[in-house]
Amino acid sequence: MRAEAELLCTGSELVSSKVNLYSPLFAARLRELGVALRGERSLRDDLPLITRSIREAMASCPLVITCGGLGPTFDDLTRRAAARALGLRLRSSPECAAELRRRYALDKLPPNMADQAVILEGARAISNRNGTAFGQVVRRGRRMLALLPGPLREWEPMFGDGLAEEIVSFFGLKPGTVLSARLKAAGLKEVQAERLLRPVLRAFPGADFTILAGADEIEFGFTVSGRTPALAIRKLAAVKKAARRTLGAAVYSETGEGRHQALGRLLRAGGKTLALAESCTGGLASKLMTDEAGSSDLFLGGTVAYSNASKTRLLGVPQALLERHGAVSAGCAAAMARGARRAFGSDYAGSVTGVAGPGGGTPEKPVGTVFFGICGPRGVGTHKAFFRGTRDHIRLSSANRLFDLLGKIIE
């Protein structure tokens, strides 16, 4: 039996106006256990549809996981659908009821909460650290069905609280025999990375690879399996070594961190501080630098100098320079970086000014033209780049490139 799973997410919002963020999260959790996610369904709150989907998925896939629809309200249908699909009854679990009474210090459960203790007959309940809906795992012959609540903070801890164990024992997986890793590489496009990595893919035919395009970066993920944990570790190291050799200095992380995080790590290690001056990115680079809590140790602040007047007033960019070369120029980028370093009193400062589009391009400076200034104790340098894509993509690529440039001068 191949260790494969299908995911069923319920909720009408998922097929009307909300993006389903869960596939990659479940895929990652399952991959760690050695299980491949082969498909995902998003289903509106529709009892016959959910019932049929569980039945279909279980007819061909050994492990089916549902997510959502376990609450006590009218549109929470998954338990009923699972009971119909498997021909099982729903029954109130005395253990679950006792756990809820204990947790909420109640002598008697109100009806809504009593309903949460109703589970499939024969199912094992999994406690919910952050909600009242129990997870449930039930085996039927050579199949396993797991029902999980919808919120991430409710289902994710369940992997550690018994679900992972159930899955590993169901498939008879040997812990440590399936291993994954990833490399992030800066400044590469997806097609370039595919071309570069083709020999690596050929050299390891049993491994599983993904190349994901980001903004001015790619992520190369790979999963290997070995008969023993030692063999798996050795194979993983071999793939990683080959990929690193191929991608060279472009590799900036083995942990999946973003480039703002890699830069934060470098700054923290050296006890250095940073300030930013942004034009076309409009605050995005500062926003990224402050995504992590505790960034105030290393990030002093930034100036979003969107108008020309603010470049002069706040960053001291000479008006004559703006008139002669325009705001999108190496000279302006250099002056902005110097101005930010001075204004904030930081060790390092970076600046970005460009044409994010969709309008505003000229033949000399088409949409996607971006200049960077990088300023540190040894002076200021500039860099020019050109990015293709939407306004969002150009802005994020610009911020990422700026972080990369800054990382290279930090000592």
Added chain:
Amino acid sequence: MRAEAELLCTGSELVSSKVNLYSPLFAARLRELGVALRGERSLRDDLPLITRSIREAMASCPLVITCGGLGPTFDDLTRRAAARALGLRLRSSPECAAELRRRYALDKLPPNMADQAVILEGARAISNRNGTAFGQVVRRGRRMLALLPGPLREWEPMFGDGLAEEIVSFFGLKPGTVLSARLKAAGLKEVQAERLLRPVLRAFPGADFTILAGADEIEFGFTVSGRTPALAIRKLAAVKKAARRTLGAAVYSETGEGRHQALGRLLRAGGKTLALAESCTGGLASKLMTDEAGSSDLFLGGTVAYSNASKTRLLGVPQALLERHGAVSAGCAAAMARGARRAFGSDYAGSVTGVAGPGGGTPEKPVGTVFFGICGPRGVGTHKAFFRGTRDHIRLSSANRLFDLLGKIIE
């Protein structure tokens, strides 16, 4: 036959590490035609799995749309899967081949491109403005299958280029008899909105409603149908009126725009300018204000004063004030807003300072405590709010609340 569709998206990246963004986009396109999307599947590149999924979906749903897997490379499997699922042959279409030769000014198509002219027998091909893969529509008895290419810029124009027409005629829909609208309301939580809107939902039993939670806001969407376009318009207006009455002044938009966009609209209408001073949002508010091209007319810039020293140096927040009340205080927020207005010379300025978490909370100022300063020609005001949730959610809620407060003082 109910006008319903299922969507099948193919691509191994969708079940490994990429979020599938397409469900809401397809749902919106289909809703405009009067068709409900009831489910979506994301499938890895796996011929038996895609074949089985097409077969399953077509067994119960009148319209099945596939997206992706039409290219000429080895992992593009959708045409073969559709041929197997429907028992149809694939044949080279002379018309498609001629179109490709014409478009690329070739006498003879190279093999990769010739392969793109291969379509299902009996299918109608839909031209692709932005790629070489044709869309295909094929009817089998009372079912219709549409195969579309994966990239948004390739499949989206196909709705206008024949696909919408095929769908409308297949279901016998009358244009204009199904109508949708939405209201966005600020400062409401999902549960509050549900409680407020319950009477509206009850009063219009035939209508379709969705309530989506955002950051310090909700979106209320509704779809109605009428026998004639005039009746549909009247019903839509009645739902909208009832919902507006219920939600009151919280409604800030009928177009789905974000609150930064609503604020931008107000500023532009009055010919006014804005500057921002951010602490806990770290640049997010400025980033949002510059998401739209052309925002330089109204947004002069912002200061991300993340450290206390930068609040004093760049915004003139008195050091004594910081020492006495701390950076997370009404006084600091007021001084930041005044400082930003002065530094940038803008008509209006807003500031935000708070505890975004997860660390840094105290009993007096727990995580989620945020102060705002709002400064205009008539002086400065402050506001305090408390948000629950993740760091990201608290930061986005803070930015949205700031935009709302600013909108209320703009004249």
